[in-house]
Structure formats: C-alpha cells, structure tokens
Amino acid sequence: MVMERRKTDVGLSVELFGRRLETPLMPASGTLSKEAVEEVRGVYGAILPKTTTPLSRDGNPTPRIAETPAGMVNSIGLQNPGVDEFMKNLDDFDLGVPMFVSVAGNTVDEFRELCERVSADERVFAIEMNLSCPNVEHGGLTFCAGASSVEEVVSACRGVSGKPLSVKLTFEGVVENAIAAEASGADAITVMNTMPALTVDADARKVLVKGGFSGPAIKPVAMRAVYDVSGAVDVPVIASGGVSTGVDVAEFMMAGAAVVQIGTVSFVRDPEEILGEFEEYLRKHEMSASELIGCLRGAGSV
C-alpha cells in the first residue's frame, strides 16, 4: 500500500494537537470536493472540507473564476449547504484521517454557535475558524480587521469548544492578529487566506471577478506571513498560500509551518505528485518532516 511504503521510508509524519498526522499535508478549505476525495486518499494527513456557515448560502453570481499570472481570483462567496446539511454529509470526507471542519459566521454569536455545534460531533478532530468573512456587526469589515475583533471571536469560540481551534487569518495585520488569537486561546494559526484582488474584462470594460487571489503567485507573501507569524507565536502554524511543489512544502515548513495546506494547485496537479516531491526532498537531504519545521531560524539550517 502506498501509505505503508511512506511510513517506513522517510519520516513524513508530524504531530499536531497531540496526534500524529501521517503526512504534513492537508487540503485548503474550499478546494477539495467530495467527488475528488478518493483521488487524494493516502496523500493527506488530515482532511478539511469547505467552510460551512449557519444557513445555506448560494454564493455569488458567475463569473466566479478569473485566471491571473500564476494564479487565480475567485468570488465563490462561501456557497455551502449550511451546517445542518454539511454535518449530515460529513462522512463524504472521511478518509480515515483526522477531520478538520472550517466554520464562518457573520457575527460573534454565529461563530460561537457553530463551534459549539461542530465541537459536539465526535468525528471532528479540530476546527478551523475562517475569519475572512464580513463581521456584520462591524460595518462589513472582516473579523481580521483588527486584534480586538480577533480576540472577541476567538475567546467566544474557545469558551464553548474543547476541540483544537486553528484561527485562519488573512495577510493584513497577520502578526498582530496571530498574537491576539493565541492570547485568546487559539491552538494554531492558519496563515493565510486569499488576498483581496480585482480582475477586469478589458474588452467589455467591466469588472470580471472581484474576490480572493490564490495560487503560486502569492507564495512569497504567504512565506513571509508564515515566517513572521511563527516567529511571533508559540502555537503551531498551518501554512496556506501558493504551494505548488513538494519543495514548496519543505520551504513552508522551514519557515515555520507544522502542516501545509494544498489549495489552488490541486486544480492543476495531482497532490500525490507534490507529496512525492516532498519525500524526495527529505530523502535527498536526509531529514524528517518534523526536523524541517522552523529550521530557517537557526538549528536545522545548513
């Protein structure tokens, strides 16, 4: 079996929240459908479906996708069937590895209720709080708009959840927000989400897609964010942003990530190949995955 080989071959596993993940890879929220889950069996050390919200959301009208140099911009708008339906079908994502659930609310109360609800389910290993959504009580700014709103929402969720909480932040103010999240009880920080961006249909002279920017193009920004955040907090950092190769995975881990999420690139590559390249890196450099974590800052650097 593919996974068997891996376990014995190079040291791929990492520890997160006291549990061993067979590989340090997991999907980024919103980039893996239930239909594609079987394709990645054995590749991911944990699984993470698309963000769920209290009620079902239709999301935004099309076009929702625009290509950009080495990346894309999306405006899906958190389309999802709502938490009831979502939890009913959670087993669609069961690959026998720890299951994260990503939640987003428009108010602190919504976040709290979602966390409480999701935490009660035994199948859930950990929760990722997607703070890149508008905080309707604060004039439409997102929950990432400042340390105080991060604190408020993380504390509220901490109060009702015994599950590990990873707080997913955007790039703006990421270090300050990460520190606030840790102080409020976060068990990990996911760094980062898409970046605000705009694309245009030049011939029609119309906005094409106004939304979130992802893909290899944003990797240098995400690397910087992971590096800066992992230097500022003690909790583990989960990296997200522009990974496209196994060497990228290694780089994010060197910069401080304990786990690395595979997002947009999974639309154009088989994640299995990325894991293969990562194993090759480890073999060539005679290192285990966990030895890589944070080694840019000293110890492990050559």
Added chain:
Amino acid sequence: MVMERRKTDVGLSVELFGRRLETPLMPASGTLSKEAVEEVRGVYGAILPKTTTPLSRDGNPTPRIAETPAGMVNSIGLQNPGVDEFMKNLDDFDLGVPMFVSVAGNTVDEFRELCERVSADERVFAIEMNLSCPNVEHGGLTFCAGASSVEEVVSACRGVSGKPLSVKLTFEGVVENAIAAEASGADAITVMNTMPALTVDADARKVLVKGGFSGPAIKPVAMRAVYDVSGAVDVPVIASGGVSTGVDVAEFMMAGAAVVQIGTVSFVRDPEEILGEFEEYLRKHEMSASELIGCLRGAGSV
C-alpha cells in the same frame, strides 16, 4: 519621429497636475537606470528615477534578487548616492518630459528637508513620497503603518513644497492611508509599492531574499488597490504593480489610474512594446487614454 506619429494617431495624452503628459506611462521608481534611459525615449510621459535619501546608502548585501512565479522579490535596500549627488546628476534622466523625483526619509524631518530641497529645483515637476521606508521614530514600522503617520509626514512636506506631491503607499491599509494623505494635502496617490515577501534557498535551507515582491504576479492585488483608492479619493491615482502589457495599462486606467508606472516588467520587455499594445487597444476600442480613466465605475463601461 515615433512620438509625432503617436500624438496625431490615437489620444494617448493625459493631464496630470495641470500639465499634459504625452503618454500615460512613466517608470516605477527604482526600475530604470540612467544607462537605460535612452531606450525609453518617446515611451514615457514623465520620468522618475530611483528614490533618493538624505545621505548615500549602500543598501543590502547580495543576493538581492530572487525569482518567483510570475514575479520577483528584491532587497535592494534603497541603495542610492544621497540627495546631493543625485540632484547633481539629475539631468542624466532628462528626456524632455516632466521629471518626478522620489524621496524617502527615516523621520518626518528628513522627509521635510528632502522635499524642501528638491522642490527648490526648477527641473523637478513633481515629488513622489516613498512611504514604504522604516519610520525610525516609530519602532521601525513604515510610514504606511497607519493613517496618523501618513498625515504627519504628508502635512510636513506639504508645508514646505509648492510642487505636486504624490504619496506612494503600500497595500496594507491603503484606502485609509490614501484618505489621510489626501486630507493632508497630497496631490496624487501612487498605488502601490512592492509587498513584503520571503524567498528561501531550499537546498541550503537559508533565507534567500526577504524583501519586496513585484511583477505580474501582484497585478490583481494592485488592481484592487487602485480601484478601491480611486473610489475613495478625488485626487488622481498613479498605478504601480504588475503591469506587463498594454492591455494591463488599459485595465489600470479603467480601474481609476490617471497614469500607469512600468516597473519590473521593463527588465524583461521593451516598454515601447507595451505602449504599442496600449495604442492598439485604444485604436480597436476607439477610445482615448483619458476616456478610459475610471470607466469601470460607470460612464465609460460598455
């Protein structure tokens, strides 16, 4: 003559600070050397050399350049000969078009003195204030760290300069900062500068270049920033970030830019070609450059 053809053919010119620029293109600061100036004669409507500082700066050690997907990260560190030497050789950049000078200081006083000094020179058409430099009086954060530091430095410069001032901002907090700059007397906003980024030498497991991210990869972010800022201020917006084709120039103008800066792409393309593509766009769509400005927001959109 090349320029003669342009003037009569399509409406390439735009107005800025009451003066007609033959084309809406100008170089981005720090991306055009005096040795390369002759190559761009006739292409740019205004010229802008690399940022100058009160004293000469050696900049950072090498490596200073790392390539990334569709972009690059640099850590030049504002290497420049200092304002005295710079002004002595300003004529190296004279192409007979309006001359911008970019200035940066580490304190409000340094900014004020630079602006006063540069404003006294008749050859200078306008000043671009590069606020992406550490504000040493505020713990190393840049002048873009918040609206209050933007206000302070722009007001100080406004007080000593009768020249048009364009305030160059980074992406973080760009709308808030642009509003502050306008309120403090800025005549234009340059949006945006490079983004904080990190690259790694994976084999050596060392930081390769930690610095500023530029090139086509960042275009969707710059587009969003230009669009948002031009919707929030009345002064003209000068766009910078990821332009690589003439259609990109058109898109930035649609998004609200009055003038568009050509930066990193000039390392891999002849800016003359970009102008050619832009002319082609105008001809095909039977529009003049100035008609494009801001048309995404209504009026001019098809």
Added chain:
Amino acid sequence: MKFHTVEVEGVEALGRYVLLRYPWSGAIEPGQFTMARAAGYPTTFDPFLARPFSFYDHDGETASLLFEVRGRGTQLLAGAKETIEVSRPLGKGFRVGEENGRSLLLGGGVGVAPFKFLSRRLDELGVEHDVVLGFVDEGVAGVAEDFPRAKVATMDGSLGVRGTVLDAVGDLSEYSAIYACGPNAMLAAVKKAANGIELCQLSVEERMGCGNGSCNGCVVPTKARGLVRSCIEGPVFDAEVLAW
C-alpha cells in the same frame, strides 16, 4: 486533479477552428469534456489553469477536441507538437436513447464541438437526427464540411441560410429531442423556442477552475436547487432544470 500526458496525434485547422487528436482508450460519453493544457509538466504558470473542452469525437482509440483560438491557453494548444496534458473525461454528457422520433442537434459557433461525437452515437443507436450549425461567417466552412448532412446558417449569409441557427430550423415541433451547445444566450433562445419539447438538453459554458467539483466556480442557476456545479451536474442539463 490528475493530468495525463498524451501524445498529439495531429493538429490541423478546420476552418477557423483547430482540431487536435490524441490517443484515449477509456470510455467517453458525448457531451463530456476534458480539462486540457499544453505540456508544462509538472505544472506551468503560463497559463496556470487548464481549459475545458468538449470532446469533438471519440472512436474508442482516438479522442479529438475542436477549439477556437481565443487566448493564451488555446494558442499554446494549437501550437502543441509532441504532447499535451489532459484530465480524464469529466462531467455528465447527453442522455441518449430516450428519443421516440427525430432529434435535432443545434450548434452555435464552436458549440458544434460535441455534435460530431453525439451524431456518431445517435447513428449507432439508429436515432434519426438533423444537425444545424450556426456561425458568424463562412470562415468556418471547414467545420461545416466535416458535417456533410448538416444545415448551416451564417449571420452574414456568406454560407447557408442568413441568420441564427434557429432561423435555419424549420418546425421545431417535428422533433422529439433537442440537443444544443453554444453561447449561453443561444441556449436560452433554444430553451424558449423548444418550449413543449420534452427532451431538450443544453450544454452550458461557464468558467472553470478545476473541472472536478472542487472550486464551485462553474455554477449555473437551477430552479429547484439554486446554483449547482456545471462540471459535476453538467455541462449538459435538461433545459427545464435551468433557471434561465
């Protein structure tokens, strides 16, 4: 998503379109599509995303795509010499075999693409059918020749009937099934005109990020279930399902 490197068996011009053939022995249904890109293994940034194309034909051994060169992705595919990279066949194709009479295949522009294959399938099933193709002008004559039985309409009248593809069709009510592919505006017009015909299937076109249901980019509005992913539940939909 997994991409397969396949040999290019041939690239040729068909009118203003490009026909590209590659070996594919797995099953494909008419109306299914593939995500394709010029070679750039393990991935290329220029362009970054793969592009969706309907299968033009498949004889069990060789699959072919018919496409119009629009931007960078199709330009590079048109210039492909040795290999390209393709996903497995994706999506839900046309339902066939439920017709109880004559079928009508309506292709607009490069929307002709899936009908070579569908026509082949209908022939195999012994389903009588007419093909009507609509183009802007005769620049696409080469394609029309590949559909010898087809009726052709061009907007400028330079080939066949002047007008839209619907203008070239006689009485729609003669048909027991309609299959249409083309710009979404044309599909909406077909849906309206086909009112009352039970089997009306439309192959829709939305921008796609992934092609395998993961990005939620390609949704179309349905009457009963809101926005659904056209790469999973389509690209072929029963007309009455769509909230157009």
Added chain:
Amino acid sequence: MKFHTVEVEGVEALGRYVLLRYPWSGAIEPGQFTMARAAGYPTTFDPFLARPFSFYDHDGETASLLFEVRGRGTQLLAGAKETIEVSRPLGKGFRVGEENGRSLLLGGGVGVAPFKFLSRRLDELGVEHDVVLGFVDEGVAGVAEDFPRAKVATMDGSLGVRGTVLDAVGDLSEYSAIYACGPNAMLAAVKKAANGIELCQLSVEERMGCGNGSCNGCVVPTKARGLVRSCIEGPVFDAEVLAW
C-alpha cells in the same frame, strides 16, 4: 530592456554542458554577457526573468553560449528548437592588449564559458596564453576537448590533474596577465594567489534582475566606491578593485 528573437542554429551537449548557437552580427567583446530566455514573446511567466550568460564564442556571424542546466531557465533553453530571445551584448568584457608577456586563463566549471572567445581574441592579437580549466569530474570532458591546448584539473582526478584549477597551474608569476571566471570563491582564491600580478581580471557572478543597470540587484563590493553594479561596471573587474 529590448529582447531580440533569434534563430537557434544549434543546440548540442558538450560534456555535461549545453552549447547553443545563434546568429549575431553586431560587435561583442570577450567577457560580455547576454540576458537570454527560451521563446515566450512578448513575455513568459514561466520563468519570468531572463538569465545572464557569458558569450562562449563569436566569429562575427554566430554567437554561442555554453551553459549548465540548473533550473527552469536553463532547462528550457537547452530544449529550445526554433528561436530564443536575447538582449544585446551587455556589460564590460576583458581588457586585452595590455599584456607584456604570457597570459593565463583560469576557468572553473562552467566558468570556462568566456575563454573560448577570449582565447580566440588573444590569438588574433598574438598574445601568448595558457588555458587551465578546473572541473568537478570528467563528466565535462566534452568541454575540455573544445580547448585542445588547455590543461585540465578535476577534483576527483578523473581527468587531468587532481585538484583545483590553481593546483594545475605551475608558477603564477610567469604570467603578466590573469583572466579568471568561475564561482566567486574560486575568484577570491585566484585574487589571493595572483597577488603582485598587475593585470588580474575576474568575471564575477551575481543574481541579475535586469542586466542593464536598472535594478541594482547584481552589486559587488569595491574598495573605493562601495557596492557597484556588476552588469554595468562588470562582470569583469580588475581584481584589486574588488573588496573581497
């Protein structure tokens, strides 16, 4: 920067390196370099920057580059079939003609590149010179064959003398001029060893963004003037100028 699309006249393996020829009739000086990339007009994002390469040779009609495949840029150049894109010749080459005796050309690894051309020029000027090349192992024998008069050293002794390029040189003081190209560490060693020899010129290697002085990326430290751009004031420097 302006790039010129040029025909590839040939790409061949020379040991583990690649020799690529293209027509260039303009003037080139030995030691100058070009920024080159595989075709991708008007620009490609994969990779984005062009790569600097010394001229391996130029006979007035054909220019050639000799390079090692390291990453994406060199890999695509090595696979170039029809055209590549190159800048005009850039930078300051070797000063020649001031020697008053024998010259020594020291190439380390792919740092041999500029010496075919320099050797040709010195021959034309009637300057006596020796060429000494240092490699890791015999995998590069093909290159050494292209320098029939050269002395060769390999680190593993598999070809020529065992050791570094300096180990293969007899008495440095026999020479009135030294020209060296290779990794910066080797250049520093040459500089030290050449202490006292007036004409010692080193071709340095720094990462380049532009090649025409615009980005300030490629600086090297000098004694008198701090960090200077190696693409404009170099890549060839008098050893004594460098603060190494």
